[in-house]
Amino acid sequence: MTPRTERISADERREQILAAATTVFGELGYSAATTDRVARAAGISQPYVVRLFGTKEQLFIETLRRTLGRLLAAFRAALADADDAGDVAADVAADADGKAREARLGEAYLELVEDRGTLLTLLHGFMMGSDPVIGPVARDGFLQVFRMLRDEAGFEPEQIHRFLADGMLINTLLASGIGLAAKGDRDAAELMDCTFGSHVAEVLERASA
Amino acid sequence: MTPRTERISADERREQILAAATTVFGELGYSAATTDRVARAAGISQPYVVRLFGTKEQLFIETLRRTLGRLLAAFRAALADADDAGDVAADVAADADGKAREARLGEAYLELVEDRGTLLTLLHGFMMGSDPVIGPVARDGFLQVFRMLRDEAGFEPEQIHRFLADGMLINTLLASGIGLAAKGDRDAAELMDCTFGSHVAEVLERASA
DNA sequence: GTCTATAAGTTGATAGAC
DNA sequence: GTCTATCAACTTATAGAC
Numbered sequence: 001m002t003p004r005t006e007r008i009s010a011d012e013r014r015e016q017i018l019a020a021a022t023t024v025f026g027e028l029g030y031s032a033a034t035t036d037r038v039a040r041a042a043g044i045s046q047p048y049v050v051r052l053f054g055t056k057e058q059l060f061i062e063t064l065r066r067t068l069g070r071l072l073a074a075f076r077a078a079l080a081d082a083d084d085a086g087d088v089a090a091d092v093a094a095d096a097d098g099k100a101r102e103a104r105l106g107e108a109y110l111e112l113v114e115d116r117g118t119l120l121t122l123l124h125g126f127m128m129g130s131d132p133v134i135g136p137v138a139r140d141g142f143l144q145v146f147r148m149l150r151d152e153a154g155f156e157p158e159q160i161h162r163f164l165a166d167g168m169l170i171n172t173l174l175a176s177g178i179g180l181a182a183k184g185d186r187d188a189a190e191l192m193d194c195t196f197g198s199h200v201a202e203v204l205e206r207a208s209a
Numbered sequence: 210m211t212p213r214t215e216r217i218s219a220d221e222r223r224e225q226i227l228a229a230a231t232t233v234f235g236e237l238g239y240s241a242a243t244t245d246r247v248a249r250a251a252g253i254s255q256p257y258v259v260r261l262f263g264t265k266e267q268l269f270i271e272t273l274r275r276t277l278g279r280l281l282a283a284f285r286a287a288l289a290d291a292d293d294a295g296d297v298a299a300d301v302a303a304d305a306d307g308k309a310r311e312a313r314l315g316e317a318y319l320e321l322v323e324d325r326g327t328l329l330t331l332l333h334g335f336m337m338g339s340d341p342v343i344g345p346v347a348r349d350g351f352l353q354v355f356r357m358l359r360d361e362a363g364f365e366p367e368q369i370h371r372f373l374a375d376g377m378l379i380n381t382l383l384a385s386g387i388g389l390a391a392k393g394d395r396d397a398a399e400l401m402d403c404t405f406g407s408h409v410a411e412v413l414e415r416a417s418a
Numbered sequence: 419g420t421c422t423a424t425a426a427g428t429t430g431a432t433a434g435a436c
Numbered sequence: 437g438t439c440t441a442t443c444a445a446c447t448t449a450t451a452g453a454c
Contacts, residue, residue, distance in 0.1 A: 005437090005438065005439085007438075008437085009437090010437070013437080013438095027339060028240075029238060029240065029337075030238075030241075031237075031240045031241035032239075034428085034429060034430085035431090036428095036429075036430090044438075045438070045439055046429090046430085046431095047430095047431075047433095047438090047439075047440085047441095048437080048439075050431055050432085051431095051432095051437090051438085055430080055431080120336075124336065126381050126385040127238065127332060127333065127384045127385075128238075129383075129384050129386030130236060130386060135386055138385055139385055139386055139387055139390055139397070142387060142400075143387070143394070143397060143400065146399075146400045150399075157402075157404075160400075160403055160404065161378075161403060161404040164378055164404060165374035165375050165378040165404070166374050168377035168378045168380070169370075169373055169374040169377045172351075172377045174338075175335055175336045175338050176335040176336070176338040176344070176347055176348055177338030177339060177344055177348055178338070178348055178351060178352070181348055185352070187355060187356060188348070188352060190355075190359075191355045191369075194366035194367075194369055194370060195366075195369065195370040195373060195374070196370070214419090216419055216420075217419085222419080222420095243446085244448065244449090245446095245447075245448090253420075253421090254420070254421055254422080256420090256421075256422085256423095256450080257419080257420055257421075259448070259450085260419095260420085260449095260450095261419095263449095264448080265448065
């Protein structure tokens with residue numbers, strides 16, 4: 001007889017819960033999200049979620065850390081790709097090289113963004129700067145991204161500025177649902193088109209769904 | 210004998226509550242904020258807040274609308290100033306004129322941002338795009354800003370893009386508390402400096418406090 | 419115009435069984 | 437490794453007095 005819930009290792013279960021938590025926290029934010037929603041999204045009981053992570057706060061922190069880790073990993077993978085491609089034309093000007101890396105990282109970001117929960121969890125984390133325990137985690141993550149852009153991607157200050165600013169605008173358009181609204185609203189469509197080309201606009205529309 | 214709470218007109222009281230709500234919603238977000246916190250910030254009882262606004266959701270919507278209205282009003286005032294100044298040199302190239310307006314609006318935004326609650330309330334609103342009743346209000350507000358930049362400020366598409374992107378980055382740096390952290394953290398200071406000049410960085414530091 | 423009292427619902431967390 | 441039962445705290449909203 002199949003048990004109601006399959007017994008799997010604690011590590012697998014934790015990962016499963018963190019994935020579910022990313023969706024739930026992303027959709028509802030930290031305080032509107034409930035451990036019960038996370039539990040049901042993971043297909044287990046609410047007390048078991050608490051048992052495994054101690055507190056809701058701890059669950060969010062681990063979810064946030066995991067998401068930040070994935071973001072950095074995706075960027076690093078994109079950089080590695082960019083380096084490979086760069087070998088072919090190793091002599092191109094450093095400036096063009098920087099642009100190429102920027103494009104690669106941008107693409108990597110868009111791919112991540114297609115998972116709505118991932119990015120919204122990050123955003124919600126950044127919004128909680130005044131929380132004494134979550135705030136430092138979020139800031140630390142942001143600074144890690146900054147250092148990566150500066151030290152590993154070799155971005156110029158102005159490049160960093162633009163990259164981060166565009167990322168935040170994408171986040172906002174996504175979170176507010178303007179990406180989706182663009183289908184039916186003329187101004188929204190024009191806004192999407194003028195802030196980012198039609199390419200990005202399409203990705204955001206898909207991601208909004 | 211002075212009554213516990215001074216009796217004032219309902220309109221005055223509503224405005225007072227909305228101001229308090231802006232601070233509380235900004236600091237805690239929609240769902241972590243309680244009607245009790247708002248009441249205490251306004252110096253009245255919790256049931257009275259509910260009595261005047263019907264529901265917490267309605268209170269937030271009115272708070273959000275008021276904040277969006279103030280944002281637009283501040284931008285329009287800045288544009289009026291810019292036009293006055295422009296008269297003196299009415300013959301300058303349209304391009305330079307656009308830049309001047311951009312600078313004015315940027316300054317106006319920074320002034321607003323100095324009230325932490327105002328901007329964070331907006332941000333929280335934008336994050337609630339998937340809420341069936343709050344989402345539309347937030348999107349509508351965003352689009353109003355877009356139309357104002359396009360039709361009243363006469364911004365070029367790329368100008369709109371940059372203006373919005375920079376605004377969102379400022380919001381994030383503020384909300385996450387990196388602006389404040391810059392005082393003690395070398396990387397945070399460099400981040401602030403490289404994304405925005407030292408002028409803006411100083412304002413953001415003040416606003417973070 | 420404003421309060422006190424309180425009902426009713428939700429949610430995080432604990433205890434203990436299997 | 438996972439569940440059921442359940443408590444305690446909190447929060448929105450209502451009723452009714454002043």
